[in-house]
Amino acid sequence: MIPTLLLPASQILIESIEKREQLLEITLSSQTTIALCPDCKTEQNHVHSRYIRKAGDLPWAAFTIKLQLIVRRFFCYNEDCSRKTFAERLSFLSPYARRTARLNERLTSMAFATSAQAGSRLSALFAMPVSSSTMLRLMHGYRVEPAQTPSVLGVDDFAFCKRKNYGTILVDNLQGQVIDLLPDRLPETLSDWLKMHPEIEYITRDRAAAYGEGSTKGAPQAIQVADRWHLLVNLSDALKRFLDGQASALYQAGMELAQQAIDETPAPESKEAISIEEKPPSAKEIMFEKVKELAAKGYSGRAISRLLSLSRVTVSRYLQHQMLPAYPTRKGGTKFTPFIDFIAKHWQEGNGNRYQLYLLLKEQGYKGCYGNLCKFLNQYPKQASITPKPIVVPIASRKTAMLLSRLADDLSEKQQKELRVILDHCPKAAAIHPLVLEFVIMVRNKQSQLLDDWLQKASNCQVAGIASFAKGLTTDYEAVKAALQYSHSNGPVEGQVNRLKLIKRQAYGRAGFNLLRKRVLVKI
Ligand SMILES: [Zn+2]
Structure with missing residues (x-):
């Protein structure tokens, strides 16, 4: 009873079941007495011969299934038909197929859900092993129904x-x-x-x-x-291009922010503490200077790239900037950041035993090694207070573009402070800031009636980046206007x-x- 339930169709008889390790070989024969000729569609019942067809089927529990089908060949007695004999057709197995339709369906789903290689590995795990090429063929053979046209x-x-x-x-x-x-x-x-x-x-x-x-x-x-989101991205890109030309002002703003940071922290007691001016140039800064030197001597970008083993993209970026472009700094500090107060206190108390400090830090949760701690302590002479090194980083133009195009409510207190310093040092940015915010509010609130007025003001703006952004919007006016009218x-x-x-x-x-x-x- 159960085996017949597991078969791919009714009206077939199990002749025998043979077990070979993890494989069951099931011999089946059809129970129907008549068959339809595939050409003339007439019913025929005179058997010509029998032969064996083999096909894979869905697994039974953990057993791989191989079907051996005893297929009959019938005579076609219709005189108008060109066929003399034909093989009986089976509903669950297409002509020439080596796997039942339901097995193919299962394997195709696995292939689409994973990939050919992963699908093949999974199929072996699920007792219906096929190769990755078969998985690919199944995917290629799958017919996708065309979707309905959307509005x-x-x-x-x-x-x-x-x-x-x-x-x-x-x-x-x-x-x-x-x-x-x-x-x-x-x-x-x-x-x-x-x-x-x-x-x-x-x-x-x-x-x-x-x-x-x-x-x-x-x-x-x-x-x-x-x-609308892309409109704001376009604005941000235009701002970045404009700010790339304001590197000097941004550097000054960075200097002031660094100075403010120093003022807000206690001054180092030791003379040996490193000040802003004494900060040695980084490898990147040295390379930047070399590029500038070679360019001044008349070397081409390609030649500089070859001489310094730098990519041509980097060389051309360096040549475009007056100062080294800023890069995002490492977030979250070093391994010592959480313990800096503890180290300072310990050191100030005059306890000079490094190993003892290392053991104490480990108790506090420090995960680094002793060598790194020594390197860190070498920067600070005994009795000196531990003050973070002030680092002057010119504010990146991308970050500044973000600060300029965000509403005050969306900025943290620190970001608002940074923005104020930038606007103080860069009068051009200060001049366009209200216009930028106007655009952001207009897009967010979908105020299409304000667009013409804004475009007019932006086109007359002295800052080239904003004027060209407005020009770009004008060339795509209908779509931009629609963005402010429809919710799509x-x-x-x-x-x-x-x-x-x-x-x-x-x-x-x-x-x-x-x-x-x-x-x-x-x-x-
Ligand atoms: Zn026929």
Whole structure:
């Protein structure tokens, strides 16, 4: 009774079951008396011969199943039919198939949920072993049903290989589902796709010119909506470009902030404590100076790159800046940061035994080694108070752009202080700050009626970065205006791009476009 329940179809008889280690070989035969000729569809019952067909099926408990089917070949007596004999067809096994339909279904799900290699390993674990090539074939053979055309379409790009080649992802923004992938991000490809889907009413996109052009050509009936988050990113990028030219002012601001930090902490008692001026130049600063020297002597960027073994990107970045660009500093301090007060107290008390201090620190939870503690203590002569070294870091232009484009409520007290110092040292930044905040508030509150006025003010602005940003918005005016009128955004698309990246990496980035498309579109 139970074995027949486990079979892939009824009306088949178990002739025998043979066990071989972890494999059950089940011999089956069909119980039907008549068969349909596949060509003329007439019923026939005269058996010509029998032969054995082998196929895999779903496992029974931990046993791999191999079916041995005794298949009959029938005569076709229809005189109008070209066939003289035919093999009986089985509902659970396609002609020539070596696995039952239900086994294929299970394996395909595993392949899509993981990848060919991982799926193959899993299949062995679940007693239905197949190779990774089979997994790939199953995925390639799977037919994806075309999705319904959405009314709100989200468009964005994704990288096959970053900075080299990109594709386009199309998302149903209301359902949050991927509709299709396109193999590139050319306007023609998008417009061709849109022409085949005239039901689209809204298209949300970032401000890439290619998508604007493609959408206008392919779906002139649709309203294009620029993504509000991307508008703010564009503003931040424009600010960064402007601030890159203000390195000197930012350095001065950094100096003042460092000075304030020193003023707020007790002055070191020892003469040997390191002051700002005495700070030795870092390897990066030395390299920066060398690049500048060689450039002054007339060497080309390529020659400098070769001479100093620096990448050409770094050389060209150094040549663009008057001062070494700032980089984010290490967050969270060193291993000694949590114990600095304890070390200072111990040292000030005149207890000079380093090993004793090491043991005490270990009790307090210090995880470093004795050697590192000695190196740290070497910076501080006995009896000196432990004062953190003041480090002057010119404030990074990216960070400044962030400070400028955030509302006061979104800034911490420390950030507000930094912003005040920056605005004091950089009058140009102070001049555009109200305009920047106006834009942020306008976008956040979707005040489309203020856009024209803002564009007018920004175009007349003396700061080139903001004026060119406004010019860029004017060229994409309709989409920008729509961004402030409609609530549609590219949020769902960004989420799907994230999912796509995960799928891409599951296959170690080796999936070609067709396979990647299928894996993203399949809903398993
Ligand atoms: Zn026939």
